[in-house]
Amino acid sequence: MTDDRLVIEALTSGYGETDILQGATLTLRRGEILALMGRNGMGKTTLLKTVMGLIPTRGGRVSLDGVPINGKPPAWLLAQGVGYAPQELPLFQDLSIRDNLRLALRGDRDLATALKIVERNFPFLLERLDQLAGTLSGGEQKMLILSRALMTEPDILLIDEISEGIQPSVVQRIETALKAEREQRGVSILVVEQNLGFALGVADRWAVMKLGQIVDEGACDAASRETVLKHLSI
């Protein structure tokens, strides 16, 4: 049995006439945290959206545990245990925190268990369950997005720039939370990040994207910061 869980091969996709992804190849292994970095506009978010079936694939393939998943709808992927914490406005602004969380579950039966998971990482959310999500501050909304993704206990988790707008001490807590998920349940996590410190701190491996392709990858060690910075410099 191979340790490769999510395999992306020569993936191409885009919007309108432009191909944003131009043959990206990347593998997410069992129980690893992989940090995907790159300057903005290089296709990181598009990669996640394509894998999640939110944008149609134009070429290449994506497989989950060896089974091709090209063209599968987001709901199917979620049911297979692929979680996704998107970057922009994924919350229902006019619903309460509780309802935002409930919508991610199949029924209220699992709510109590799920709320325990939320409490473990972001206890303040539990004290404010009836507050409307739209009235949370920008950083607090990010924490709710992550909580919603984590509480469904996915096997594979795709996270898009979660540290943005979050105070450093909480970023630290997110790092701890993600590592704990990986230790306890063997979750594979792909984080798209601009915060280099957080990305290299939390991840086991890193990859850099440029113009829709993965141009370099490696294990996180003392030298990786230098290497990645070189790729990101203008």
Add this chain to the structure above:
Amino acid sequence: MADRVHSSPKRGRLLTRHGTGLALLGLLTLALVLLGPLFLDRFTQNVLTRSMIYAMMAITVDLLWGYTGILTFGQSAFFGAGAYATALILTHVGGGAQNFALALVLSVILPMALAALVGWLSFYHKSTPLYASVISLVVPIVLSQAIFAGGSFTGSSSGLVGYPVMKLGAANYFRLAGVALILFAGLAWIIVRSDAGRVLIAIRDNPLRAAYLGIRTQRVQIILMTVLGGVAGLCGFLYANAGRIVAPEIAGFGFGTQMIVWTALGGRASIFGPALGAIGIDYLGAQLSGSMPYVWQLIIGVLFVVMILFMPRGLAGLLPRRQRTAAAPTLATLPDRPQESSKDALLSVTGLRKAYGNFVVLDGIELEVRPGELISVVGPNGAGKTTFLRCLSDGTETIQGTITLAGQNIAGRPPEDVVALGIGRKFQVASVFESMTVAECLRLARATHERPTLWNRASGIHLPSAALDILALTGLDKKLAEPVSGLSHGMRQSLELAMVVAMLPRLILLDEPTAGLTKAERTLIGEVLKRLTQELGYAAILIEHDLDFVKEISQRIVVLHQGRLVMDGPVEEVVNSELVRSIYSGMAHD
């Protein structure tokens, strides 16, 4: 850094750039309209005259709904007001050249006055689009009820008939309606493609951003509604003369809703689509209602459903998709104009308190910002930082305490007025115009400095060097002709930042402006902000979590914690304080 183009922008003449094909089409239609009566029978001429008047009405709905986002059921009220003004004068005062002129003038002025009133009631700061739609529904109902209640004066339910009309004959009414339609459609087409047309689309896409660019969105909406009320009244005048009868239904909301259907079927925001939709459906209806009474309504209904399913863009979808202006506009540098340095505070906040019900977000805030200062606001998530910026930029927020900007109390002033005092605000979640290109967004940011024209589009954009730097170092200068909808998160952030800087506000409010950017890009943007404040004397308030970034560019740091301003001091002092350390490494969030 990319080379800058220093050429002075030229204004491109729309008619020469896009218009050749269209001018041909216009001439062809004009020929058809003028020669039509030679081969069309009288019935068809009459029906098409009415259809073409309706087509103009559909275009007014398209301008309001398709381009500006105001879903209105009330255009029929202005049409009815114009038609009834005409019929009432001709019935009760009599015919004759003078009375026709009087009827013409009143049929335009009365609906305009009514439309101005409706616009004033519908659009005010924080009114919702739904509210405007409800009012647009109420007005035709009230008007048609008034007509019903008017007894023999208005003819009540049987309407007015048999009044003297202009004796042009069916053929010439056909030609008159046709020429009027061609002129109005051509005018509308030119306006929606002009820079002023972008302002309408900006209001549709993102009214909040438009207001924060200093565009007086309510005023634009009221003027548009007033002018189009006048056009609708003119259509009513034509209708009352050509049709020789007016009935209360033409002022009712049923007719107003029909116009929405024509516009939707024809294709929103395409001018020609709604006009064709109106003519097609009205003509088809007239033909079918004779041979298949009752059933034709069903046919139209089925057609409606089929078109929505298979042609979401309406009839306009049959035409080739409009090509984006191929050539990217040129960027030109505005000379740097340093702000006069002054010891007086540009912004002063005293005793600011903001609460939502019992929930106090901000309390006892005191702050002064002088020209040339860059002040960073740090604090844990949920401390009230974004709310603070909102209070500074929107005088209509209910607060206690006083906020003065450049010596003026901002209380009661909506964002566009506060912007006029010299504030620019970058939102936390990038707020741009989704259906526009990068260049169009940038040009809108300059709308208060360079008045957009109704007739053409400037081919160049004048931007201050700081805005150009931001574009160059994020690569946006190479994407000027690309649609915003295809930009990445970080690029949208940079675009909005460039837009705000392009306005050259005396005080720039920045809510996490570099989120989504790499460290290298942040550093470069930090340099731009530093030059803008320290060298050119602009002031800025910055919300940011990246302490390294903050340390590099700020003069002072203030700390917000649980709604209170707990520290205000020089960079080193604040950064090394116990409090900030606890926020940035400890458990201050709970």
